[in-house]
Amino acid sequence: MEYSVKIDRFEGPLDLLLHLIQKNDLDIYDIPVAEITDQYLSYIHTMQVLQLDIASEYLVMAATLVEMKSRMLLPVHEDELDDQDWLIEEDEEDPREALMHRLLEYRRFKEAAEGLKVREQERSEQYSKPVTNLEPYIEEETNKNESINASLYDMLDAFQKMLQRKVKSDPAITTVPREEISIEDRMGEIMDTLSTNGGKQSFNKMFVRSDRSFAVVTFLAILELMKGNVIQCEQSFNFEDIIIYKTGGESL
Amino acid sequence: MSDTHHQAVIEGLLFVSGDEGLDEKQIRDVLDIDIEEVRRHIDVLRQRFESEERGLQIVDWAGHYQLTTKPEHAEYFKRLVESPQSTTLSQAALETLAIIAYKQPIARVDVEDLRGVKSERPIRTLQAKGLIQEVGRSEGTGRAILYGTTSGFLDQFGLRSLDELPPLPDTEVDSSIENEVDLFFSQFEKVEQEHESTE
Amino acid sequence: MSDTHHQAVIEGLLFVSGDEGLDEKQIRDVLDIDIEEVRRHIDVLRQRFESEERGLQIVDWAGHYQLTTKPEHAEYFKRLVESPQSTTLSQAALETLAIIAYKQPIARVDVEDLRGVKSERPIRTLQAKGLIQEVGRSEGTGRAILYGTTSGFLDQFGLRSLDELPPLPDTEVDSSIENEVDLFFSQFEKVEQEHESTE
Numbered sequence: 024m025e026y027s028v029k030i031d032r033f034e035g036p037l038d039l040l041l042h043l044i045q046k047n048d049l050d051i052y053d054i055p056v057a058e059i060t061d062q063y064l065s066y067i068h069t070m071q072v073l074q075l076d077i078a079s080e081y082l083v084m085a086a087t088l089v090e091m092k093s094r095m096l097l098p099v100h101e102d103e104l105d106d107q108d109w110l111i112e113e114d115e116e117d118p119r120e121a122l123m124h125r126l127l128e129y130r131r132f133k134e135a136a137e138g139l140k141v142r143e144q145e146r147s148e149q150y151s152k153p154v155t156n157l158e159p160y161i162e163e164e165t166n167k168n169e170s171i172n173a174s175l176y177d178m179l180d181a182f183q184k185m186l187q188r189k190v191k192s193d194p195a196i197t198t199v200p201r202e203e204i205s206i207e208d209r210m211g212e213i214m215d216t217l218s219t220n221g222g223k224q225s226f227n228k229m230f231v232r233s234d235r236s237f238a239v240v241t242f243l244a245i246l247e248l249m250k251g252n253v254i255q256c257e258q259s260f261n262f263e264d265i266i267i268y269k270t271g272g273e274s275l
Numbered sequence: 276m277s278d279t280h281h282q283a284v285i286e287g288l289l290f291v292s293g294d295e296g297l298d299e300k301q302i303r304d305v306l307d308i309d310i311e312e313v314r315r316h317i318d319v320l321r322q323r324f325e326s327e328e329r330g331l332q333i334v335d336w337a338g339h340y341q342l343t344t345k346p347e348h349a350e351y352f353k354r355l356v357e358s359p360q361s362t363t364l365s366q367a368a369l370e371t372l373a374i375i376a377y378k379q380p381i382a383r384v385d386v387e388d389l390r391g392v393k394s395e396r397p398i399r400t401l402q403a404k405g406l407i408q409e410v411g412r413s414e415g416t417g418r419a420i421l422y423g424t425t426s427g428f429l430d431q432f433g434l435r436s437l438d439e440l441p442p443l444p445d446t447e448v449d450s451s452i453e454n455e456v457d458l459f460f461s462q463f464e465k466v467e468q469e470h471e472s473t474e
Numbered sequence: 475m476s477d478t479h480h481q482a483v484i485e486g487l488l489f490v491s492g493d494e495g496l497d498e499k500q501i502r503d504v505l506d507i508d509i510e511e512v513r514r515h516i517d518v519l520r521q522r523f524e525s526e527e528r529g530l531q532i533v534d535w536a537g538h539y540q541l542t543t544k545p546e547h548a549e550y551f552k553r554l555v556e557s558p559q560s561t562t563l564s565q566a567a568l569e570t571l572a573i574i575a576y577k578q579p580i581a582r583v584d585v586e587d588l589r590g591v592k593s594e595r596p597i598r599t600l601q602a603k604g605l606i607q608e609v610g611r612s613e614g615t616g617r618a619i620l621y622g623t624t625s626g627f628l629d630q631f632g633l634r635s636l637d638e639l640p641p642l643p644d645t646e647v648d649s650s651i652e653n654e655v656d657l658f659f660s661q662f663e664k665v666e667q668e669h670e671s672t673e
Contacts, residue, residue, distance in 0.1 A: 034566055034591065035590040036590050038590075080590055080591045080592070084590070125590070128588060129590065130643075131642055131643050132569060132572045132573050132576070132588060132642075133569060133572075134643040135572040135575075135640075135643060136568040136571070136572040138572075138640055138643075139568055139575070139631060142632060142633075143632075145545065145632065146630065146632035148548035149533065149542035149543060149545050150542060150548075150555065151492055151493035151541065152290055152291055152293035152489075152493065152541075153492050153493060154492040154493065155293070155344075155489070155490040155492060157352060157355070160352050174607075175433070175434070175441065176604055176607050176624060178369045178372055178373045180624075181369035181372075181373055182374070183603060183604050183626075184366070184370075185389070279526055279527045280526070283527055283529040283547065284529055284547050286529030286530060287530060287550070287551065292554070292555070297554075305553050305554055327479070329482055329485060330482040331485060344489055344490060345482070348482070348483050351483050351505070352486070352490055354503070355500065355504050358503050358504060442598055442601070443602065
């Protein structure tokens with residue numbers, strides 16, 4: 024199965040650059056272009072090695088950085104200066120200026136997004152209830168000639184509210200705090216299961232709980248065990264259940 | 276925890292549980308107090324609600340409590356649904372309309388399934404307003420009436436065709452997939468780090 | 475009709491309208507009193523709700539009054555129901571939303587310019603969630619769609635109006651001050667060094 028993942032969890036080249044600047048404690052107002060370019064490129068390279076999809080914007084930024092780096096390395100010739108006075112004048116500006124402004128501007132909104140997130144969190148601490156069904160109060164004749172004064176978005180909004188209402192009313196007291204299971208613990212449990220079942224068990228039966236984190240941890244635990252040659256997996260046909268065998272190999 | 280605090284929380288609990296209400300056990304579990312205490316608090320609250328400056332009351336059936344409005348205020352709720360800017364009326368109608376618009380052709384039972392409430396009235400309202408119409412009968416045994424939107428619906432919402440309907444909020448699914456991938460990678464990173472640290 | 479009676483009815487009206495809330499006009503029409511009086515009653519109710527024996531409060535989001543539980547009791551409700559805001563947004567959606575909220579009306583290309591990445595998908599997500607909407611077309615050649623936030627956005631983030639959005643972090647100003655300070659110090663250091671070397 025192929026995973027197409029955005030580069031790590033960066034929201035784009037600007038986000039990645041901000042990250043690199045922060046991580047390396049660089050001055051955003053005086054970006055060392057050579058350094059940041061190298062880091063950026065090595066990042067992109069790693070992604071290529073991992074065969075992750077790289078959005079074109081990342082490549083465009085890479086090109087921009089490389090160009091900027093080379094421009095800053097190039098010595099400015101005196102005669103050229105004379106010839107193209109007007110051009111250079113305009114060009115005189117630090118080529119990093121534009122990038123700096125983009126980064127700063129992007130950072131403002133990234134922070135604003137963070138602020139919104141906090142607000143949303145605070146808001147979610149205040150619970151309400153769905154609208155009481157007032158249909159019994161409606162008298163038929165009165166509502167017929169009334170025109171609907173609503174936009175498409177009101178309709179979508181109503182729909183959204185209904186979905187939320189369903190989520191809310193479905194489970195009463197079923198929200199169990201998520202139990203963190205470590206991969207290591209899960210590896211142990213899998214080995215125990217195999218032992219009590221004569222050394223083999225169906226892959227599907229390993230997923231005894233339906234929540235996602237459990238499934239992910241189980242899956243990673245199985246991968247780990249396979250890597251360690253402690254178990255072996257077999258599948259007779261496509262889409263057939265996979266059988267996990269305990270190998271005679273090294274134990275944990 | 277003081278009694279006052281518990282009573283305040285119970286008021287909130289009854290409120291969020293809305294039309295469904297709560298039973299004693301649920302309140303007990305949430306507050307971690309015993310049933311007797313729950314009942315005592317409910318009695319205090321009930322008395323307070325009786326004051327004429329309050330607009331709500333606690334009703335109960337066999338240990339199941341629910342907050343409702345007072346019957347003597349009924350005329351005002353009627354006025355509320357009848358008022359021209361009433362959103363409460365349109366909520367039912369809009370929900371129903373959204374379902375029919377996106378799922379057409381659809382039978383009434385299926386609309387009701389989705390909404391979780393009887394929907395005869397909003398369907399009739401929408402029909403009367405010319406926003407939906409019968410578009411056929413289902414294959415099944417009941418040969419239920421199937422509903423779809425009309426051209427009046429397109430007019431009302433400024434759409435050229437049904438294709439112009441904005442995408443349905445199916446983002447729940449999207450975000451859960453995203454979360455899954457995130458979860459996978461955060462776990463993955465953990466494993467990687469553990470590996471690195473042991474190497 | 476006595477004030478007490480009106481206040482009781484308003485409590486009931488807020489209760490039935492739940493998370494939809496009510497605006498001043500609706501309350502005015504139902505009670506047949508003037509806006510000033512509505513506000514006065516709301517103020518009285520608000521004060522009463524502040525008492526620690528009460529579990530509810532009146533909030534004013536998106537120009538609508540609504541009843542909610544008190545934030546300090548949140549832990550209890552978490553045990554009982556899912557948060558109304560359980561649909562949390564992805565980072566991409568949040569960033570996009572922040573840009574649209576502060577820069578509205580804004581076209582997609584301008585959002586993309588700011589973020590440095592394609593933003594079609596988060597925009598669609600936000601639209602489907604009813605947080606943003608089309609608010610017009612740009613003057614330019616393309617007549618690009620312009621986006622703005624909805625009242626659902628205000629509600630989701632607990633804002634009375636767009637004016638309540640916290641001021642955008644103003645890095646530009648900060649930075650220029652920082653730069654100046656930096657510049658000052660580097661110059662200062664230089665001067666110091668020169669002094670030292672000449673001494």
